[in-house]
Amino acid sequence: MMGEFDAIRPYADAEVPAVLQRLIADAGFLDILTRFRFPRLAGPLGWLLKPLIAMRLRTEFARIDSVAALQTKIETYVDRTIERATDGVTYSGLEQLRPGKAYLFLANHRDIVMDPAFVNYAIYHAGLRTPRIAIGDNLLQRPFVSDLMRLNKSFIVHRSLSGRREKLAAYQLLSAYINHSIREEGESIWIAQAEGRAKDGDDRTDSAILKMFHMSRRDEPFAEAVKSLNLIPVSISYEYDPCDQAKARELYTRATTGSYTKAPGEDDQSIALGITGYKGRVHIHFGAPLEASPEDAKQLAAEIDRQILGNYRxxxxxxxxxxxxxxxxxxxxxxxxxxxxxxxxxxxxxxxxxxxxxxxxxxxxxxxxxxxxxxxxxxxxxxxxxxx
Structure with a gap:
C-alpha cells in the first residue's frame, strides 16, 4: 500500500532494528558521536573510542523495536540538550489540540533541527502523538543522516532537483504523502512555512507550499482540501539565535557581492551550533486551527502570517x-x-x-x-x- 512513498517516507516499526544496526556500524556516524562526546580525545584516541561507543550503543538500543520506543529513549537526551542550551521552554495553545486528531503544523523556520525538535518536545510532553517532520534532501548528504532523520519520523522533501518535470513530480508525491498521512493514516505533519530558514527574521509563508498541499487533490476545491488537513500555524520564538553571526555574515555577503556560496560542511556546522548553542528562553505558540480556509493560496498565506507573526513572543x-x-x-x-x-x-x-x-x-x-x-x-x- 505504501510502496509509492518508499523513497521519502519515515521508517516503519519493522525497519527500526535493521536501521539501528546499520547506524551503529557506520564509521561517519561513530566519528561524529566520538567528537561530540569527547572533543579533546577524538583525534588521538578515536580508534580506541569508536568501538567502545559502538558497543555502548548496541547495549543501549538492543531492545528498541519501534519508533515510539526510540523516541522515548531519545527524549532524555533531547531534554538534557534543552536544559543545557536554553533558559527554559514554554508553550501555549496546546489545549486546542484534540488527542487522536491529525494536524498539519505549519511553522516559521529559524533553525534546521531545533524548530521541529521544540514542536515535538511540546507535543510529546502534552501526551499527544508527535508529528512526522518534513526535511530537505540538501541536509541529507550522508546516508547515516538520512537514516537518523527517517528513524525519528522525518520524511524527505526533494529540493535539489533542477529539472522542471522532476520538481513537479516530487511536489506531486510530497502533496500525496502529506494528504495520505493526515487523512488516511491519522498521522500529523510538521513543515516549515517557506523553503530554507528566515535568515533576516522576516517570517513569511510561501504560497507555493500551500498550493503544493492541493496538488494531489485537484478534484476538490482549494479551501475544502486545505480544511481537511487541519492546518495549525505555529510560532517558534528564540530569545537568541546561536547562528545569528553566521546569518549576518551571509546577508552582508549577499548584499555586497550579489551571492553567497556555502563552504563545505557549513550545514553540518549550522546544525551542531543550532543544537548546542545558547538560545536563552524559547516559546512555542500553537495557533487556532483554520476552520474556514480562504479560496486561494495568497489569502491563506496572509491569514497564516497574521497568526504566526501576531503570536510570536x-x-x-x-x-x-x-x-x-x-x-x-x-x-x-x-x-x-x-x-x-x-x-x-x-x-x-x-x-x-x-x-x-x-x-x-x-x-x-x-x-x-x-x-x-x-x-x-x-x-x-x-x-x-x-x-x-
Whole structure:
C-alpha cells in the first residue's frame, strides 16, 4: 500500500532494528558521536573510542523495536540538550489540540533541527502523538543522516532537483504523502512555512507550499482540501539565535557581492551550533486551527502570517534591536523595552546583546540588528492591521 512513498517516507516499526544496526556500524556516524562526546580525545584516541561507543550503543538500543520506543529513549537526551542550551521552554495553545486528531503544523523556520525538535518536545510532553517532520534532501548528504532523520519520523522533501518535470513530480508525491498521512493514516505533519530558514527574521509563508498541499487533490476545491488537513500555524520564538553571526555574515555577503556560496560542511556546522548553542528562553505558540480556509493560496498565506507573526513572543533583545534599527517606521506604535520588561530583565538582555554586537564585524552589524528587529516590526504591523 505504501510502496509509492518508499523513497521519502519515515521508517516503519519493522525497519527500526535493521536501521539501528546499520547506524551503529557506520564509521561517519561513530566519528561524529566520538567528537561530540569527547572533543579533546577524538583525534588521538578515536580508534580506541569508536568501538567502545559502538558497543555502548548496541547495549543501549538492543531492545528498541519501534519508533515510539526510540523516541522515548531519545527524549532524555533531547531534554538534557534543552536544559543545557536554553533558559527554559514554554508553550501555549496546546489545549486546542484534540488527542487522536491529525494536524498539519505549519511553522516559521529559524533553525534546521531545533524548530521541529521544540514542536515535538511540546507535543510529546502534552501526551499527544508527535508529528512526522518534513526535511530537505540538501541536509541529507550522508546516508547515516538520512537514516537518523527517517528513524525519528522525518520524511524527505526533494529540493535539489533542477529539472522542471522532476520538481513537479516530487511536489506531486510530497502533496500525496502529506494528504495520505493526515487523512488516511491519522498521522500529523510538521513543515516549515517557506523553503530554507528566515535568515533576516522576516517570517513569511510561501504560497507555493500551500498550493503544493492541493496538488494531489485537484478534484476538490482549494479551501475544502486545505480544511481537511487541519492546518495549525505555529510560532517558534528564540530569545537568541546561536547562528545569528553566521546569518549576518551571509546577508552582508549577499548584499555586497550579489551571492553567497556555502563552504563545505557549513550545514553540518549550522546544525551542531543550532543544537548546542545558547538560545536563552524559547516559546512555542500553537495557533487556532483554520476552520474556514480562504479560496486561494495568497489569502491563506496572509491569514497564516497574521497568526504566526501576531503570536510570536518578543523578548527584550528584540526590542533593544528595534530601537537601534535604521528602518523603523515612525508611524508604528511600538512600546520601548523599558515599558514592557523589568529593569533586571533589560539589564540581562543589554549585556548579552552588547556581547553579540561586539562579536560581529561592524559592517555586518545592521544585518544582526535586522534579524531581531524584523519580528517586532511584523508583530506590530499585524496588530495595527497594516500590510506587511
Amino acid at each position: 518578543l523578548f527584550p533583545a528584540h526590542h533593544l534591536a528595534y530601537e537601534q534599527y535604521a528602518g523603523r517606521d515612525p508611524e508604528l506604535q511600538v512600546p520601548t523595552a523599558a515599558q514592557l520588561f523589568s529593569a533586571e530583565e533589560i539589564a540581562r538582555a543589554e549585556a548579552e546583546w552588547q556581547k553579540r554586537l561586539a562579536a560581529c564585524p561592524e559592517e555586518q552589524r545592521p544585518y544582526l540588528v535586522l534579524q531581531y528587529a524584523n519580528p517586532v516590526r511584523n508583530r506590530y504591523r499585524v496588530k495595527a492591521g497594516l500590510p506587511l
